[in-house]
Amino acid sequence: xxxxRSFLLGAAAVVLLPFDSARATPEALADLIREVTGGKxxxxxxxxxxxxxxxxxxxxxxxxxxxxxxxxxxxxxxxIHVLNEKNPxxxxxxxxxxxxxxxxxxxxxxxxxxxxxxxxxxETSRGEFWTASAEVIVTIAACIEDVN
Amino acid sequence: MANALINAPKTxxxxxxxxxxxxxxxxxxxxxxxxxxxxxxxxxxIEKFSARWNGEEIFAMSFSxxxxxxxxxxxxxxxxxxxxxxxxxxxxxxxxxxxxVIITVT
Amino acid sequence: MxxxxxxxxxxxxxxxxxxxxxxxxxxxRTGYQDMSAALQQMADDETSNxxxxxxxxxxxxxxxxxxxxxKACADCHGAVDTSMKGVAARYPAIPKDADKPVDxxxxxxxxxxxxxxxxxxxxESEDLLALDAYVTHASRSLPIAPPADPRLARVRELGKxxxxxxxxxxNLSCANCHxxxxxxxxxGATIPQGHPTAxxxxxxxxxxxGSLKRRLRNCVIGMRAEAYAYDSAExxxxxxxxxxxxxxxxxxxxxxxx
Numbered sequence: 299x300x301x302x303r304s305f306l307l308g309a310a311a312v313v314l315l316p317f318d319s320a321r322a323t324p325e326a327l328a329d330l331i332r333e334v335t336g337g338k339x340x341x342x343x344x345x346x347x348x349x350x351x352x353x354x355x356x357x358x359x360x361x362x363x364x365x366x367x368x369x370x371x372x373x374x375x376x377x378i379h380v381l382n383e384k385n386p387x388x389x390x391x392x393x394x395x396x397x398x399x400x401x402x403x404x405x406x407x408x409x410x411x412x413x414x415x416x417x418x419x420x421e422t423s424r425g426e427f428w429t430a431s432a433e434v435i436v437t438i439a440a441c442i443e444d445v446n
Numbered sequence: 447m448a449n450a451l452i453n454a455p456k457t458x459x460x461x462x463x464x465x466x467x468x469x470x471x472x473x474x475x476x477x478x479x480x481x482x483x484x485x486x487x488x489x490x491x492i493e494k495f496s497a498r499w500n501g502e503e504i505f506a507m508s509f510s511x512x513x514x515x516x517x518x519x520x521x522x523x524x525x526x527x528x529x530x531x532x533x534x535x536x537x538x539x540x541x542x543x544x545x546x547v548i549i550t551v552t
Numbered sequence: 553m554x555x556x557x558x559x560x561x562x563x564x565x566x567x568x569x570x571x572x573x574x575x576x577x578x579x580x581r582t583g584y585q586d587m588s589a590a591l592q593q594m595a596d597d598e599t600s601n602x603x604x605x606x607x608x609x610x611x612x613x614x615x616x617x618x619x620x621x622x623k624a625c626a627d628c629h630g631a632v633d634t635s636m637k638g639v640a641a642r643y644p645a646i647p648k649d650a651d652k653p654v655d656x657x658x659x660x661x662x663x664x665x666x667x668x669x670x671x672x673x674x675x676e677s678e679d680l681l682a683l684d685a686y687v688t689h690a691s692r693s694l695p696i697a698p699p700a701d702p703r704l705a706r707v708r709e710l711g712k713x714x715x716x717x718x719x720x721x722x723n724l725s726c727a728n729c730h731x732x733x734x735x736x737x738x739x740g741a742t743i744p745q746g747h748p749t750a751x752x753x754x755x756x757x758x759x760x761x762g763s764l765k766r767r768l769r770n771c772v773i774g775m776r777a778e779a780y781a782y783d784s785a786e787x788x789x790x791x792x793x794x795x796x797x798x799x800x801x802x803x804x805x806x807x808x809x810x
Contacts, residue, residue, distance in 0.1 A: 350590035354810030355756035358514045386478045393507040400463035405520035437740030441774045453599035515759035516602040
C-alpha cells in the first residue's frame with residue numbers, strides 16, 4: 299500500500315494533529331483510551347494513520363494504520379486499536395499482531411457518523427503506547443434514498 | 447451466494463513479507479439505525495476475523511459496528527512454509543464463514 | 553505481494569482513458585472524475601473493490617445449472633471473457649425474435665425463463681446483481697456502444713422526453729440537474745452529468761451493489777415524484793437514452809460512488 303501512503307501523504311499531513319490531552323475529546327473516547335492504555339503514558343509518534351481528510355459518505359471510509367516497529371521477538375507491535383470521537387460507540391477495531399506479521403500495518407474501511415477525530419493507538423510488546431490521530435470531514439450527501 | 451474473497455500471492459519466497467486482503471459480504475447492521483416502522487433494526491455484525499497459517503494464528507481482529515458493510519481487511523505476514531491459510535469470520539446471529547487459500551513458499 | 557505503484561498506475565491509466573474519451577472538445581465527465589482519490593482508488597483496485605464480491609458470486613452462478621432445463625449460462629455461452637466481452641456496452645438492445653428492448657438484467661432473465669426454464673430473478677436481488685456484475689465486468693474499460701438498431705430510435709426519444717420533462721412536487725426534470733447544473737454543488741456534493749458508466753455500482757450510500765434502475769428510482773424519489781415499477785417502460789427508455797448520451801465513455805463497473 300506504499301502507493302496509497304505517498305498518494306495521501308500530502309493531504310494527510312495537513313490534518314494529522316498531535317494528540318492533545320484527553321480534555322479535548324468526548325468523555326467516552328477518553329475513557330476508552332484510559333482503558334486501552336491502562337493509564338500508561340501515550341506518546342505521539344511511530345504510528346501513521348492514513349485516512350482521507352474528506353470523504354463524501356461516512357458509510358465507507360478507507361483507513362490504514364502502520365506502525366514503525368522492528369517486529370522482532372524482542373520488540374513488536376502487539377495490538378493496533380482504532381477509536382473515534384462521535385460515533386455511537388468509541389471503539390472501531392482492535393487487531394492482534396505478532397512478530398510473524400513482519401510489518402505492523404492493518405487496512406480496513408470504517409463508518410463515521412459525522413466529521414470527527416479518529417485515533418489510532420499501538421501497544422508494543424515492551425508495554426509502550428504510541429498514537430496518531432486525524433480529523434476526517436464527512437460531507438453530507440445531497441440525494442439520499444428513502445428506506446425502501 | 448459465495449461470499450468471501452481473498453487476495454494473496456499464490457507463491458512467495460521464504461522470508462518474504464506478503465500482503466493478504468480479505469473481503470466478505472455482510473451488512474454490518476449497527477443496531478443504532480431505525481427501520482421504516484421507526485423501531486431499531488437489530489444489530490447484526492461480524493465480531494471477529496482471524497487467519498491461521500497451517501493452524502497457527504497469524505492475525506486476529508475484533509470489529510465494532512463502526513466497521514463498514516462488506517468488511518475489508520488487509521494485513522501482512524512473513525511466508526515461512528508452504529501451506530494453507532484459513533480465514534474465519536464469526537459474529538451475531540451465529541454468523542460463521544470460512545475460506546482458505548494455498549500459498550506455496552519456495 | 554509487493555507491487556509498488558500498481559494502484560497508482562491503474563489510476564493513471566484510468567485518468568488517461570478518461571482524458572482520451574474527452575478529447576476533441578467533449579465536455580462529458582463521469583462521477584468517477586468528481587469523487588475523492590480514496591474512492592477512485594477503491595474502484596480501481598480489484599483486490600479491495602467490494603463490487604468484486606458480486607462479480608465472484610456471479611461467476612459461481614454463471615457455471616451453476618438452473619431451472620427445469622438444468623442448464624448453466626456457461627453451457628451455452630462458455631467463458632464470459634470471450635462470449636460476453638462488449639455485451640454490457642451494447643445493452644439495452646432488442647433481442648432476436650423480440651420487438652421490445654431489454655436491458656442486460658432483462659436479457660439475463662429472458663435466458664432464465666426461456667433457456668433455463670427457471671423463475672426470473674427479482675429486481676435488485678443478490679443473484680441478479682451478481683450475474684449482471686459478472687457479465688458487465690467482461691466489458692470493463694470498453695467504450696459504451698449502443699446498437700444502431702433503428703427500432704431503438706423511438707425508445708430513445710421517449711427516454712429523452714422523460715429526461716427533460718418536469719415532474720414531482722419539486723417540479724424538476726432530470727435535465728435540470730444533470731444537463732443544466734452539472735458540475736455545480738448541491739449541498740456538499742458535485743452534481744454529476746449522470747453517465748451510467750459504473751453500473752451495477754457499489755454505492756456507499758446503499759452499502760451494497762445496485763442497478764441503474766435503482767439509481768433512477770432514487771432520483772425520481774428525490775424529485776418527489778412517484779417511482780416507476782422496476783419493469784416499467786419508463787426506466788428502460790431512460791436507460792436507452794442515457795447509454796446513447798454516454799456513447800464512447802468507458803464502462804467502469806463495478807464502479808464505486810458515494
